[in-house]
Amino acid sequence: QAQLVESGGGLVQVGGSLRLSCAASGRTFSRYSMGWFRQAPGKEREFVAGISRSAISIYYLDSVKGRFTISRDNAKNAVYLQMNSLKPEDTAVYYCAADGRGRLVISTTPGEYDYWGQGTQVTVSS
Numbered sequence: 001q002a003q004l005v006e007s008g009g010g011l012v013q014v015g016g017s018l019r020l021s022c023a024a025s026g027r028t029f030s031r032y033s034m035g036w037f038r039q040a041p042g043k044e045r046e047f048v049a050g051i052s053r054s055a056i057s058i059y060y061l062d063s064v065k066g067r068f069t070i071s072r073d074n075a076k077n078a079v080y081l082q083m084n085s086l087k088p089e090d091t092a093v094y095y096c097a098a099d100g101r102g103r104l105v106i107s108t109t110p111g112e113y114d115y116w117g118q119g120t121q122v123t124v125s126s
Contacts, residue, residue, distance in 0.1 A: 002026050002098050002115040009094060009120030012086055020081040022096030022117055030074040033099040033106060035113060036081045038092035048094070049081060050106035059106040086124045093119040
């Protein structure tokens with residue numbers, strides 16, 4: 001069982017950058033595919049980016065392609081989301097999640113992720 005803790009959120013102006021981190025407990029982190037999701041007030045949780053166990057597969061939501069970069073460091077049990085050129089519509093609570101099945105094909109469905117962090121708020125002001 002994994003415990004996930006996000007950090008790095010905050011308030012940033014339009015066009016700014018933030019780097020989110022997700023630290024995982026346990027010895028099986030390298031077996032998980034990892035995803036970043038976000039949820040804005042009144043909206044459903046949506047997939048943002050995902051990365052397979054060995055980072056062979058990476059997938060992004062279309063609206064963040066070219067601006068966000070997901071990466072992972074299995075030695076540190078961590079996954080990151082570098083967010084550049086932030087827009088007001090990126091404002092949300094961001095969650096990291098672990099897919100215990102370690103799928104090579106990244107799932108974009110929240111229900112297929114087994115473990116979740118508590119979330120970190122990202123607010124982009126105009």
